[in-house]
Amino acid sequence: MDRKLRTASADFPEPTLISVNGVELEVFEAGREHRGNPVVLCHGWPEHAFSWRYQIPALAEAGYHVIVPNQRGYGNSSCPREVTDYDIEHLSGDLTALLDHYGYQDATFVGHDWGAMVVWGLTLLHPSRVRGVINLSLPYQERGQKPWIQLLEELLGRDYYFVHFxxxxxxxxxVLEENTSRFFRNLYRKNLPPVPPQPGMVMMDLARAEHPLGDPVMSEDDLAVFISAFESTGFTPSINWYRNLDRNWHLLADADPIIHHPTLMIYGGRDSIPKFERLGEFVPNVDVATLDCGHWIQQEKPEATNQLLLEWLDQRKTAAGEN
Structure with missing residues (x-):
């Protein structure tokens, strides 16, 4: 295990490199004695499997086989060079191949931020491989009539970071690679004061800002895990996920847009990402919860997040007649 991980959390699982779908994924696993009850946790950007450090032990103790990959482009997982190697077919294919590796037909998938985007796409493209969906922060994205980057550029301009990427x-x-440590210290904040929108590209501005706002989300030891990981990989592999948004829009054209799986959507009440008021039209079996926090939900409110996850999962087991 990386020294930064050992320093930050003595209880964080040891990683295994697993070959799937033409890449190697660094996978952290707990509760393997609970085989048959898999939960796969999918991190966001710019994050790491370590972002689930509070959820892994709670889920394993509750009887789940917890599987937490660093997805392609992150940590010690493969970082392919081609931009198109990070489209939704590849990202969802990694997860279905991971299920195959463990001998599972399906699993409950939990995603935060970009991980939620991947879980939504996985469920649309491979519905038989998904038992249930829990997504944090990022709600279902309606496909609409225009490719996503084109739409965002029209609505929010060329400096909006999705468009800029x-x-x-x-x-x-x-810019992010030149200022990795400062970027993470300025990004992972909570209790942010309200400020009017500023001109320029927000992520680049954060990387250059001399003074962070609000309060830190995590300790210096925990933050060092993220900083170390991105000092190793750089930012291009993970940003390439954004560079496939329009490609993903095309790849999802023939998918049934309605997700019928049991779903839990968890919002941060102070998150800058807005709620999707028509979520129930596209995800009719959804339960919605909101926690009083910002974007980094499972790290800002770990106990409340764990309670929501475990109660919802337990209700699903009861409904299915499981012990």
Whole structure:
């Protein structure tokens, strides 16, 4: 295990490198004695499997086989060079191949931020491999009539970071890599004061800002895990996920847009990502909860998040007649 991980959390599982779908994934696992009850946790950007450090032991203790990959482009997992190697077919294919590795037909998938986007896409493309969905922060994204980057550029402009990543490839990557430590210290904050929108590209501004706002989300030891991981990989592999949004829009064209699986959507009440008021139209079997926190939900409110996860999972087991 990486020294930073050992320092930050003595209880964090040892990783295993698993070959799936043409790449190697660094996978952290707990509760393997509970085989048959899998829960797969999918991190967001710019994160790491370590973002689930509070949920892994709670889920394993409750009787779940917890599988937590660093997805491609992150940590010690493979970082392919081609941008298209990070589209939703590849990302969801990694997860179905991971199920195959463990001998599972399906699992409950939990995603936060970009991990939620992948779980939504996985469920649309491979519905038979998903038992249930729990997503944090990012709600279902309606496909609409225009590719997502085109739409975001029309609505929010060229400096919106999704658009900037696509229209000016390499520019933000370099700024974030030059200021990795400062970027993470400025990004992972909570209790942020309200400020009016500023001109420029927000992620680049965060990487250059001399003074962070609000309060830190995590300890210096925990933050060091994220900083160390991105100092190793750089930012381009993970940003390449954003560079496939329009490609994903095309790849999802023939998918049934309605998700019928039992779903729990958890919002942060102070998150800048808005709720999707028409969520029930596309995810009719959804339960919705909101916690009083910002974007980094499972790290800002670990106990409340764990309670929501475990209660919802227990209700699903009861409904299915399981012990």
């Amino acid at each position: 696509n229209r000016q490839p390499g520019v933000a990557d370099a």
